[in-house]
Amino acid sequence: MSKLISWNEWIGSKYYSNNQVYKSNQINLLKNSNSKTCLICRGGKLLCGKIRCPVIAKAEALLKLKTTVDNQLIQGSTPPAVFVGRIGYPKINIGPMIPPFFGDTEILDTPELWMGKKIEDILDYRFSLIRGKSRSDIFEAQNPGKLLGELQELAMGKQPVDTEATFKKKPNSVLALNEYSPPFGPSAPLKTFKTANVSVDSRIEKNFNDTDMTASDSIYSLYNAGVLITRIQRTFSLGMFGLSKRRKLVPTRWGITAVDSTLSKRLVKEVKQFPTIDEYQVFTFTNIGNIYAAIFIPERWSFEWIEAWYPKTFWNLLGQSPELMGDFEPYEGRSTYASVGGCYYSARLALAEKLKKDRRQATGLILREIHPEYTLPVGVWNVRESIRALLKTKPMKFDTFPKAMSHALKELTIPANDWAGNSKIMRDALFQKKISQYFHRSKNEIS
Amino acid sequence: MFKAVVQDAKIWKNLLTAISTLIEEADFNTSEDGLKLRSMDPSHVAMVDFEWSKEAFEEYVCDKPTNIRVNITTMLKLLRRSKSEESLEISYDEERKKVDLTLRGKILKKFTMPTLESVEEEVPTPKLSFNARVKLMSETLKEIVEDSETVSDNISFKAKEDKLFVKASSELSNVGMELSKTDGALLELDIKEDSDATFNLNYFGEMVKAGSATSEVATIEFSTNMPIRLEFEMSQQGKLMYYLAPRIEAE
16 A cells, blocks of 8 residues: 655765665655645654654665764764754653864854755765764753763853763764754764863853743843854753753754744744834745745734645655645734744744844745755754845835735746635735725715 | 723723724823724724713713823723722823723722823724615624634625625635524614625624624624624714725635
């Protein structure tokens, strides 16, 4: 009862190490999966009924490193990077991520620096980080042991730190993919771990030491102090903020969205105090197989995020036509988790950030087309940083929604009707009349 | 100076709740004859038009017309503290630019809240004539709205011959309703011309739900692809009226 489909063009032969095993570039998906199943699931819900996401499993298999780390001892400068696992929650793995070389390794774990890089570059960065794993418990954050204490200090580091780790066995040569976080490289159970002195970021340290401040207040104040989101997410994940009795470790991939969601919620609250923009604004931007368009509507805050996945893209391998999916929030916000997942919150953060900078509010409609050149999910940072870049471009201004829309459509390839069918904001903007249009008696009215 | 006393604070609370479904801040225009509030929601899709004549108050003093702009949400938050059988006194201190809300029950409670700078130009009323007029119990209207909300974000009204047809549809499901005077669902039905129009249920639903608390009887008036007017009759000399612009899908 399975259906075989061909994998799309892969990203270069560099990573094909297992050609003998995976001769055919094909993936098994259950027949009852329809074209939207993958998009809704994104490897998280396992809607196809398999124990592992077959798309991710296949991609990971294809991406095995040719050259493996043949050593149980690793010495190198960590960016600093740490990892908090999700499997076995609340008993989870934690550990450092260390490349086998010294120097300025910051870029390996700093997605803010990855805009404009190719997917191959990002995979190279991630492959070079060897992840040590050690069992912990989420509540260890309230009373950190030796390793967690070292990781927490590391995570506060201002620059890369020299470290040495030994493993119980040789690291595997896997690249672990997921929708939320950047890919993770090879891993092995950690035996010993040593670090040089860490020069910590005093802004983060202050919040770490404040056990009367909520995690939400801490991350917002760090954000406002200019600390990179990646660093906030890293330290948040290690349970370093919040009231002392409530501190917990948070798996990296959950922590990313928790921080995006919390920050954007607080920013939106501020944005709602500002006057609305005066005209329709359109932004467009293209980056590694992704086309983005944002339409700002001169109305009070609300937000919609719609993605269109072309056939042969990661989450629409089965489909014959582009699949669209999105989420919306009205002025009051939303109370349920967005069905598209973490990218919604990353997009909302980038949008709220822009509006706050302009000291304006608006209804924001952001559209994203994913084309087959975007071969792998590299994490939601890609959405956040792309939309930051999108909203840094100079907008075109229009006086009506249809004009704004038709400008955005010039850059996009999906037709207006398909977007409108999936967009509440677009339908409202096109169909909903304003009461102010009726203040003057029109000629076709019966007197 | 401005001072008004309402015998039952709950009435005022319900009215403010009804107003707050559309707007957060608004000007109360006070004059010798009474109090008015007319304001559009921030998206300019809907409008609330509220009037209370001085006779509707237990006591009413206003020596010169004044615009008092308040945050409705804040005022409502204070009024939520009211209990049944408490009277409410609203007064405005021009010098301090504060509104005092005094609740008199077993305990005398005085809340003071700030006013805001009045910025709003006077909002005109839409120039409309209506070809269909339907009077029905607020409860009936609420039921229609709630039934429609189960399937759609929009509600369509169609007045034809001696019936009101209500329709709500989404991609997969839809609901259709028929109401007539003979079946007892309507109190009055007056059709000059067949009329058909569609409205956003988020707006309309909120209006109906909040308005129903203020009156047992509601009147809707509409024409083909034109705004709807929703009025809640007050037993005293007051009116609560909403306008909502239509949704027109076929351009």
